[in-house]
Amino acid sequence: MLTNELNEKKIHILKVAEKLFAEKGFEGTSIRSISKEAKINIAMISYYFGSKESLLESLILYKISDLKQELENLSKENLQPVDKVNKLIELYINRINCNRGVFRIMHFEMTSKKSSDRKKVFTEIKMNNLEIIERIIREGQEKGVFRKDIVIPLLTPTILGTYFNFFINKEFYEELLDLKTEKKFNAYINNNLTKHIQQTIKALLVYEN
Template sequence: MKTHFNDKQIKILEVAETLFSEKGFDGTSIRNISKEAKINIAMVSYYFGSKERLLESLIIYRTSDLKSQLDHLIQAELEPIEKINKLIELYINRINCNKGIYRIIHFEFTSKKRSLNHQVFSELKKGNLKSLEAIIVEGQTKGVFRKDIIIPLITPTILGTFFHFHMNKSFYENLLNLKTEDSYNNYIKTNLTKHIQQTIKALLIYES
């Protein structure tokens, strides 16, 4: 599947993302999307073929550039633990700023209602995992990281902590006295991110 889109396609994808997030995939029609995007309904079908293919394109559009960012991180002149910390910052900031698409991904890829092209998204995730693996192997080679790390479980540890916090937003807003959306997002950017970094560091570094 293509990963580069023209301006009209991007407009359609961004409108679809908003509507899928607000109304759900089943509650959104191609007609809804074309009307909101102010583009002829036939043009939406021409570009994407079906609503399912449009959803797949949306996921690729929102996630495909992460690999290049991770590749730049691998090449950076930083110590392995600094790279891991930067990777965690990148993941958390990216998800927190794009909650809509990740909510769509979680629901649609766990739904058995329809058959989406999971292989395309799985290949992206495998590529991102290889980037994480490269950083961890570098740390292991330098004798900084443990040898018994289960690398595929690092990402779900990072994301699972974030999603638990976000899915219980009202509870943590009350518990932590986060009275505004800005204070909530700032807590994620600082305190929650630091907590996740400390957790992952404890998993990676040899005990002193």
């Protein structure tokens, strides 16, 4: 379900569902609780989304469906391989940082034993994005800029793992780096942490001098 297919009420329901799913998990959140929080009749939620499973899928697609298009556009830009990868990292970190709730939900669902059907949806999204990332890296390899022995599927967890480790230890880094406000914390992620990840990935990709 794409953004232009959603009306104001549907978007409101999705935002409430995102908040409750992130707080209580998918299994711990009921349609009734979403209805109460959103101040919308249960029948309307069922009419719009059918089931809680379909609501979750709609939420994920609503929040990240345009990422594939952004990656497609990036893969076609006339940039040097390193610059293209740096832009890719900026795109990923910004998207994750703005949608922490959704990524928390996805992580919970991917590790749950009760969500095999939903896992297929999330896995398909990941595979589509990985194909574009591979295309970007292959281009750099063909130009002789990137190493040939890179395990491309490990690049994404390297990027995401660094971000999530930093965020999970938020209180520690707020104290250590004097990031006492949300504005300072987010600014550090967008600038310093992003640059650190770019340098890390570049060290993995580029031949040593």
